[in-house]
Amino acid sequence: MDRFEIRLSGAGGQGMILAGIIIAEACLYEEGLNVTQTQSYGPESRGGASRAEVVLSREVIDFPKVIKPDILVALTQKAYNKYYNDVKDEGIIIVDNSIELSNIKVKTYQMPIFEKAIEEVEMKLSANILVLGIIDSLINQVKSSSLKKAIKKRVPERTIAVNMKAFAVGKKLAEGGKIDE
Amino acid sequence: MDRFEIRLSGAGGQGMILAGIIIAEACLYEEGLNVTQTQSYGPESRGGASRAEVVLSREVIDFPKVIKPDILVALTQKAYNKYYNDVKDEGIIIVDNSIELSNIKVKTYQMPIFEKAIEEVEMKLSANILVLGIIDSLINQVKSSSLKKAIKKRVPERTIAVNMKAFAVGKKLAEGGKIDE
Amino acid sequence: MGYKIDEYLRQDKLPHIWCPGCGHGTIMGNLIRGIDKAKIDPDKTVVVSGIGCSGRASGYMNFDTLHTTHGRAIAFATGIKLANPELNVIVITGDGDGTAIGGNHLIHGARRNIDLTVVLMNNHIYGMTSGQFSPMTPTGDNATTAPYGNIDQNFDLADLTKASGASFIARGTAYNTRQLIEIFAEGLLHTGFSFIEAISQCPVNYGRRNGLSSAVDMLKCQRDSSVNIRKWDSLSKEEKKGKFPTGVLYKEDKREYTEMYQEIIDSVQEEAK
Amino acid sequence: MGYKIDEYLRQDKLPHIWCPGCGHGTIMGNLIRGIDKAKIDPDKTVVVSGIGCSGRASGYMNFDTLHTTHGRAIAFATGIKLANPELNVIVITGDGDGTAIGGNHLIHGARRNIDLTVVLMNNHIYGMTSGQFSPMTPTGDNATTAPYGNIDQNFDLADLTKASGASFIARGTAYNTRQLIEIFAEGLLHTGFSFIEAISQCPVNYGRRNGLSSAVDMLKCQRDSSVNIRKWDSLSKEEKKGKFPTGVLYKEDKREYTEMYQEIIDSVQEEAK
Amino acid sequence: MSKKGKVKITHPERCKGCEICVMYCPTDILVVKKGQITITDIDNCVGCYNCELSCPDFVLEVVENNER
Amino acid sequence: MSKKGKVKITHPERCKGCEICVMYCPTDILVVKKGQITITDIDNCVGCYNCELSCPDFVLEVVENNER
Amino acid sequence: MKDKIKLLQGDEAVVEGAIAAGARFFAGYPITPASEIAEGLAEKLPIYGGKFIQMEDELASMACVIGASLSGLKSITATSGPGFSLKQENLGLGMMIEVPCVVVNVQRVGPSTGLPTSPSQGDVMQAKWGTHGDHPVIALAPSSVKETYELTVNAFNFAERFRTPVILLLDEIVGHMREKVVLPDEEDIEIWNRKKPEVGPENFNPYEETDGLVPPMPNYGEGYRYHTTGLFHDRTGFPRGTNEDAKNLMDRLMAKIEGNMDIISLYEEDIRDDDEIIVLAYGSTMRSAINAINQAREAGIKAGWIKLKTIWPFPVDYIKEVGRRAKALIIPELNRGQIIKEVRENVFGNAEVHGINKYDGTLIKPEEILNMIQEVK
Amino acid sequence: MKDKIKLLQGDEAVVEGAIAAGARFFAGYPITPASEIAEGLAEKLPIYGGKFIQMEDELASMACVIGASLSGLKSITATSGPGFSLKQENLGLGMMIEVPCVVVNVQRVGPSTGLPTSPSQGDVMQAKWGTHGDHPVIALAPSSVKETYELTVNAFNFAERFRTPVILLLDEIVGHMREKVVLPDEEDIEIWNRKKPEVGPENFNPYEETDGLVPPMPNYGEGYRYHTTGLFHDRTGFPRGTNEDAKNLMDRLMAKIEGNMDIISLYEEDIRDDDEIIVLAYGSTMRSAINAINQAREAGIKAGWIKLKTIWPFPVDYIKEVGRRAKALIIPELNRGQIIKEVRENVFGNAEVHGINKYDGTLIKPEEILNMIQEVK
Numbered sequence A, B: 001m002d003r004f005e006i007r008l009s010g011a012g013g014q015g016m017i018l019a020g021i022i023i024a025e026a027c028l029y030e031e032g033l034n035v036t037q038t039q040s041y042g043p044e045s046r047g048g049a050s051r052a053e054v055v056l057s058r059e060v061i062d063f064p065k066v067i068k069p070d071i072l073v074a075l076t077q078k079a080y081n082k083y084y085n086d087v088k089d090e091g092i093i094i095v096d097n098s099i100e101l102s103n104i105k106v107k108t109y110q111m112p113i114f115e116k117a118i119e120e121v122e123m124k125l126s127a128n129i130l131v132l133g134i135i136d137s138l139i140n141q142v143k144s145s146s147l148k149k150a151i152k153k154r155v156p157e158r159t160i161a162v163n164m165k166a167f168a169v170g171k172k173l174a175e176g177g178k179i180d181e
Numbered sequence C, D: 001m002g003y004k005i006d007e008y009l010r011q012d013k014l015p016h017i018w019c020p021g022c023g024h025g026t027i028m029g030n031l032i033r034g035i036d037k038a039k040i041d042p043d044k045t046v047v048v049s050g051i052g053c054s055g056r057a058s059g060y061m062n063f064d065t066l067h068t069t070h071g072r073a074i075a076f077a078t079g080i081k082l083a084n085p086e087l088n089v090i091v092i093t094g095d096g097d098g099t100a101i102g103g104n105h106l107i108h109g110a111r112r113n114i115d116l117t118v119v120l121m122n123n124h125i126y127g128m129t130s131g132q133f134s135p136m137t138p139t140g141d142n143a144t145t146a147p148y149g150n151i152d153q154n155f156d157l158a159d160l161t162k163a164s165g166a167s168f169i170a171r172g173t174a175y176n177t178r179q180l181i182e183i184f185a186e187g188l189l190h191t192g193f194s195f196i197e198a199i200s201q202c203p204v205n206y207g208r209r210n211g212l213s214s215a216v217d218m219l220k221c222q223r224d225s226s227v228n229i230r231k232w233d234s235l236s237k238e239e240k241k242g243k244f245p246t247g248v249l250y251k252e253d254k255r256e257y258t259e260m261y262q263e264i265i266d267s268v269q270e271e272a273k
Numbered sequence E, F: 001m002s003k004k005g006k007v008k009i010t011h012p013e014r015c016k017g018c019e020i021c022v023m024y025c026p027t028d029i030l031v032v033k034k035g036q037i038t039i040t041d042i043d044n045c046v047g048c049y050n051c052e053l054s055c056p057d058f059v060l061e062v063v064e065n066n067e068r
Numbered sequence G, H: 001m002k003d004k005i006k007l008l009q010g011d012e013a014v015v016e017g018a019i020a021a022g023a024r025f026f027a028g029y030p031i032t033p034a035s036e037i038a039e040g041l042a043e044k045l046p047i048y049g050g051k052f053i054q055m056e057d058e059l060a061s062m063a064c065v066i067g068a069s070l071s072g073l074k075s076i077t078a079t080s081g082p083g084f085s086l087k088q089e090n091l092g093l094g095m096m097i098e099v100p101c102v103v104v105n106v107q108r109v110g111p112s113t114g115l116p117t118s119p120s121q122g123d124v125m126q127a128k129w130g131t132h133g134d135h136p137v138i139a140l141a142p143s144s145v146k147e148t149y150e151l152t153v154n155a156f157n158f159a160e161r162f163r164t165p166v167i168l169l170l171d172e173i174v175g176h177m178r179e180k181v182v183l184p185d186e187e188d189i190e191i192w193n194r195k196k197p198e199v200g201p202e203n204f205n206p207y208e209e210t211d212g213l214v215p216p217m218p219n220y221g222e223g224y225r226y227h228t229t230g231l232f233h234d235r236t237g238f239p240r241g242t243n244e245d246a247k248n249l250m251d252r253l254m255a256k257i258e259g260n261m262d263i264i265s266l267y268e269e270d271i272r273d274d275d276e277i278i279v280l281a282y283g284s285t286m287r288s289a290i291n292a293i294n295q296a297r298e299a300g301i302k303a304g305w306i307k308l309k310t311i312w313p314f315p316v317d318y319i320k321e322v323g324r325r326a327k328a329l330i331i332p333e334l335n336r337g338q339i340i341k342e343v344r345e346n347v348f349g350n351a352e353v354h355g356i357n358k359y360d361g362t363l364i365k366p367e368e369i370l371n372m373i374q375e376v377k
């Protein structure tokens, strides 16, 4: 596999960085890939802009950050506006459906991420894991089982069940997700 | 007047630096010469090595420290040992008579400075002013009246009398001082 | 009861960066109400803060405001006040900012009894850097740098500032908002070093790690462990356990630093005439 | 009464650099006698000092000795002690070193109740730098940086260290040599943060500027203003004026820092097994 | 009761849903829905100011003449 | 009295003439002459150790068998 | 072997490297982006019987670490720019009294509070000149998580071997980046420990050159009862206040570092005989450089790279040599041009020296370096 | 006029110069060899209605001085190496938030406690790089008591004019030397004061380039109610955490200094058309240099001198030009070679660059420079 780049963006407190770490761990420990995972965030614990990036490759990874993402997840309008233009032509974008899309040039999946997290998972904070479910069903760089294993290792023990549910909801959502092209 | 250099050396607490300042002020304020006055001392308030230097000139003074003294005063053996060799051939050395002289190459005045300070002035700490009296009678770069004026400006008011006495004792001493050549 | 806070708040900077349920917002709000109540001139008021979540307060308050380095706010404030004693100078600090790295400036500000109003938002943790223990984290509690429980003992800040020389010492909680306003107003009007410890809650970096996951729970805890100083002395030793007194704990009339310095100037200038 | 000080003194470094009549020599001598009396192992004893005339003491004492930076001796000592709790760690500091620039480390050392013996030679002035006022220079006195009389107020160091958490607090004077020895020995044997203020005299940079030109006069002043703590409480407020108590002022059994840390290690390692 | 003010959500966009005001409200008229504060029954508001004074986010105000 | 020690100037070169020991001596046998401590009448020494304990410069010792 | 593969942050790699190198003491004060080092060691050290302490500030942390090292424990502290500024006075003492310890600075954008969560290489010059007076400095800068682990071990080894504080300069990217590392087996790690005196206390002089320029060092409590001071001192450890002592000590302090460049100076190069353009970099910037060089070579450009792992002492002779061969040197840095000054000072031949500088918290992208390569080629 | 002739120490000249420049606030902490500045100002300031405060340490002193300046008083602090190290963090804040003030460092021999009473020029590089991150620096170094007076006035003027802390680097010789000075009449001293805003509070942005690169600055209490932070901020003074703000601010901070070299860069030269050997010096070392050049010229050697009064920013273009003309440059310094690095970096022509370095607390004697001149001639 050649260099594959994922950018997860949103606001502080939405768990984008944890999601990035989980992808990275799944790819490293379960798939044996090389990975680099980086992030950028403001000093705020909550609310400010937050971005996690994962680069996957069979080769040694030199530049550790995303250059042109294969996947962009944007959970806030701000994040979307800032990043949607960077995505590779053949890449995909995943956004919450509260977000207004502009100038769509790449495959964009707009889904009721928060709505489902609140309604079906009953935990708004599970949106990040739900997103992992979506990603899982859209790409084939990493196996479902690997992602699930990595999630279980990273989330607090008592929340494993609810997070597995979030993952499943995400997968289901993606399978029926509407695509703007 | 060309560059004229004076080095006063002894131990901390013996007032060598004050003596240097007095010479400098006398030369500047009363004689209108250019002067630089520098010093070097250890961190100790008392006891460590202490050195004051004065350079006098009608010209602008570039290097501010003594290169080869015209006059060396040494109140301790240590100071004498360290500096006696630097003195100009035509220069002079003034030392307390407790000091053992070695290898005398320039005019050396050995005098009972501390003895006189204790016995005649009844204040060991007046040795520095006594030394000024000695210097006054040995050189002509600065007038007695200038030195006296400068002393009065610098010593605490209530000690003016005793210091004037020390100055006089020094002058007297120099006039009868024995010379080793 | 209707406080005019609009003039004192930089509304355009809101929402602030503090987490949901963070006590710092409540404390800042009531500091502003205290300012309104004390009727000090906002054009002559300076707010100086250190670094930390608490330190961000200065940015939201509509005065001359200075966000400094970590721990040094009182030293900056000392310069501001001494240079122009007309100014009301308020310092906002945190328990880490004010008692760890800034401990020396706290005790020396108090010793000089210089006329500053120091508000220490004590949330018992380093919030901004995500949950390391501070000198005010209760012994035994967990923090990211105390994974096996904190063995450090705490200061009693009222004792410490009293021993240092502060002439006004008070403590309030984010819970007891009305008391806070009173205390702030009184501290602002006191001439001399006024130290006010305002107990805050950090649900994200302290509560979560110590069995109190919501701001509401933490506020209830403040309610249950605080006792008004008027009642405090009548409690038995047993009853005092795990509790702390709130209100104005100490107040003294004492020579103030900038006033004493002005006397030097006056007398020196008098003599020079 | 015959103390074996030879083993504890670096005789070849004497005479020391202190001025004639400086109280630091007397205090150091009696600290050494206290060490002899306490019978602590000199090979396991470390003396750490800051910068100042007081700081030079470490160079004359025959132990592992460390002359550090200005004000930080307690922080260095904390590392030494925590890294090897077997060591007896003595800190020698001055009133400037220990309460001005080093004030924060003093209160935090006390707060941790780490087992150090801190000897603060209080001569009420910056001696080494020739007579600037310190936080302990009495208000109203003269100093090179207080040409019009000092307006700063002083710490009461017993109060300050008590409020900070010290578990042994004592005060002695260069005048009362026998009491000093007792205090030092007791402080050395106490487990926890021991703070000992030893009143010293600096005839050169404090006395001279304040009407006490000789060491003898200054010692007499110490004699006349100090009161043994055993008598102190029986004095009226009036009688206490201008006086201060000496002796062991406070002592408490309290968990010590390095012991508590060892418990963490033990339990973590136990668990790991 | 007309003299007394009533609570108003002056800055809904600032609400972070912490439920602090909810805890303070003596008549339980404040409820957080979908992370947003809402007023269930304004008539029951007694204008106690608890919510205004306690909200960390300057969301609520008790308005004298209640000009909502 | 023979058991009691007596003062000895063990390190005269260190004396700085501060007169602290002089102040402490209960029998006034210590005198500073020309900046140097001297003992005027050793027989009157009561071996109180005051001078040894107070001398800042480690000049004096009270020696048990007084082997001067 | 499998469980030795880890996904680690650079900060975590410092923790692992420190433990592996034998560190048993940490004192520090939290600061972004270095707090994870404290947090990791707070958890790990007691497992190994080591000690962690959170001090009241960075000044105290630096002091505490020096004290602990004197007691015999390998010691480390970690901070970022503002704390690094505060550590400078005591860092200078550590250099003067020759106490082994490791000081990590995970660089964020300064000056002042700056951009606390963004990467920078802005403290490179401060690492060399931050404390007053001339002084000897070793500073290492890793460009990957793996290198962070390795250079942490190196840092402890240099500290112990040369009896001096060693600075480990991460940047926020390396510190916070997660990356695959294969941790070596314990047996495969070379460990140096400080030389202990071979003589008894009677014959011991703590600052004597008994064998090479680095004096042996006993632990406190071992009966040597020696003196140490930040004043200039002679071989006995005592200050005499003389000018000779100052010169002798300073000369030895510098010589023990500069005279061991062959050991201390770590760098890698990929320069082919006919490469004309050399990109010299360090830290996270290196990653972009390699990416760019690879692209350039694909485009047929004769370009190679140098990776500095030891930044201080700067490899003067090596760079002089490179400067003679190369047509152009390109120095990308996350600052306004710091190491480039050293390069300029030492390149006299025909080589042009060009900087690429970012100091706004963003990274230098491979394409920016590639563009520069294409410009100067 | 007669009473304007004085025998002053350099430290005392700082006091006189500060008062003349309008300084009305001092905060500091005693340290040899700078204490005389504090002592002088403790006595003088109240006479002029100014304030003196002795703070608990140097960190607090630096903070206090910045605070006082924000309140509107021209402010100054003074220290030596160890204290200068401690001031670095807050000095960086001062540069970031653009607060005029003067920081004096009377240099003694470091590192650490070093030789506290001996002269040095060892903190020259620290003056530029001591605080973390890139930052703008102005540093002046007088070589005589008279120049100390003058450069103190200059320091305040630059501070006010460019809204930045200015460092005055004395060395112990200049600080403690007594020398004749003729103090100028008050009317003859050019005084700059900070620009005040011309707009009312409603239209005021504290970090806006309204007229040149230096934003106007109101005093606290004048109703402007503005915000200031050590975080990167935009023209409103508030941090947005964006990379653009960081770049814009940093660029402006550097440009306001580097773009005003013609005003800030003070140097003197005595170079005749055919002089081949140039001695470049600063501070007390300059005195020996001039003495040596005079001797050399008497011996028929073609030698001249450059005296740097402004050390930072370094006069890059000027030195490049000199380097093209000269055969050899000799740089005597009381350190192991600091300014010589800047010279080496910027001299590309044929000029050899030689250092004469003393770092043991003694001075460089005229004959040592003369010898070097004779060697290279």
Ligand SMILES: Cc1ncc(C[n+]2csc(CCOP(=O)(O)OP(=O)(O)O)c2C)c(N)n1
Binding pocket: C051, C052, C053, C054, C055, C069, C070, C093, C094, C095, C096, C097, C098, C121, C123, C125, C126, C127, C128, C129, C134, C202, G029, G030, G031, G032, G058, G082, G083, G086
């Ligand atoms: C010199 C320095 N050291 C450390 C830091 C990192 N730092 C920023 S805020 C903070 C702690 C803040 O805690 P506290 O004062 O309790 O305030 P809170 O965030 O909890 O309100 C620390 C350690 C810094 N900015 N500067």
Ligand SMILES: Cc1ncc(C[n+]2csc(CCOP(=O)(O)OP(=O)(O)O)c2C)c(N)n1
Binding pocket: D051, D052, D053, D054, D055, D069, D070, D093, D094, D095, D096, D097, D098, D121, D123, D125, D126, D127, D128, D129, D134, D202, H029, H030, H031, H032, H058, H082, H083, H086
């Ligand atoms: C960081 C720093 N600041 C200032 C100094 C200068 N200095 C040396 S000793 C001293 C004061 C010492 O006073 P104190 O602690 O009271 O001790 P004393 O000399 O009176 O025994 C000062 C300010 C220094 N060495 N380092």
Ligand code: SF4
Binding pocket: A045, C017, C018, C019, C021, C022, C023, C024, C053, C054, C123, C127, C128, C201, C202, C203, C204, C205, C206
């Ligand atoms: S981290 Fe804690 S203190 Fe900081 S804003 Fe969040 S809740 Fe408040």
Ligand code: SF4
Binding pocket: B045, D017, D018, D019, D021, D022, D023, D024, D053, D054, D123, D127, D128, D201, D202, D203, D204, D205, D206
């Ligand atoms: S200056 Fe004072 S404290 Fe220092 S040695 Fe002299 S008398 Fe003692």
Ligand code: SF4
Binding pocket: C021, E014, E015, E016, E017, E018, E019, E020, E021, E022, E032, E036, E037, E054, E055, E056, E057, E058, E059, E060
């Ligand atoms: S207290 Fe404020 S922020 Fe919290 S729920 Fe109520 S209105 Fe919203």
Ligand code: SF4
Binding pocket: D021, F014, F015, F016, F017, F018, F019, F020, F021, F022, F032, F036, F037, F054, F055, F056, F057, F058, F059, F060
């Ligand atoms: S006390 Fe000591 S130093 Fe002082 S006079 Fe007596 S013997 Fe001499």
